[in-house]
Amino acid sequence: MNSESRRLRMMINCAIFAATTAILAQVEIPLPVVPISGQTLAVGLTATILGSRQGAAAMTCYAALGAAGLPVFAGFKGGAQVLAGPTGGYIIGFIAAAFVTGYILEKTSFNLPMALIANTAGMIVTLLFGTIQLKFVLDLTWTQALAAGVYPFIAVGLIKAFLASWIGITVRRRLVQANLIHSSRKAVA
Template sequence: MNEQSNKLRDLIHCGIFAAITAVLAQLEIPLPLVPISGQTLAVGLAATILGSRKGALAMLCYVLLGTVGLPVFAGATGGVHILFGPTGGYIFAFILTAFITGYYLEKTSFSLTQAMIANTGAMLIALLIGTIWLKYAAALPWAGAIAAGVTPFIIPGLIKAFLASWIGINVRKRLISANIMQDHVAKEKVPA
């Protein structure tokens, strides 16, 4: 397959994961400031399946879709005001955490154990960034920001990290074996 076809296929994969994130964002449990949604599951899936660059690009596409006003964020919302509201830090963190998760897996291995480590670490980073943002955006004291932005998300976050790892590793293997996706990492590690 030529280089142009590979780039097109990569862009299609990124678009698919931006769309999956938009759909999973609508699965939510409303809470006062920050809902529990399927967005972080989608971030973990994108990074685990696509790797660092394509996973981050998929999340960038998702954020841009929401920024221009498409209702892709939790609660079918969109617009710049969402990014500067209480949940903005979590949304911006999706890009970084997708990159970090994929990068960690590329440097270690795409295995369930490593994916669980990567997705759990990314969840903690997203909670840290999101909570700091929440504290200032909602003018909360630290205790209030932690109570609203961290505590309700630990158990669901661990469950989503496991699901993203397990589903992601299995789907990645199947996509590679079906030649729908290339394993660039394996090619880079083969000695010349």
């Protein structure tokens, strides 16, 4: 496959997974400050299937679409104000989480146990970014920020990490078999 075909495939993959994230973002359970949504499941799936570079690129595309005003964030929200608001840190954290998750898998192995470790690490990265912004935007103490931005999401986050790992590894294997993504541990540039 030549470099133009590879770049086109990467752009298509990024668009598909940005769209998947936008769709799963609309599946949400409202909570007082930060809702539980399918966005983080999509981040884990994206990174598990595509790896670090393409996963981070897909999440960058997702964040950029939302920042441009498209209603892709949870609750059909969009606009730069969402990224600057209380939940914006989570969305920015998706980029770092996708990179970290994919990187761990690329440096180890794309299998279920490693995917679970990688997706759990990605969940921690997302919660870290989100809680820091939540604390400063809402002028909370660290205790209040952790109570609003971390504790309610640990159990459901671990469930999503497992689902992203299991589904992601299964889909990745099939895409590799179909020669739709590269099979090596390293992400294709």
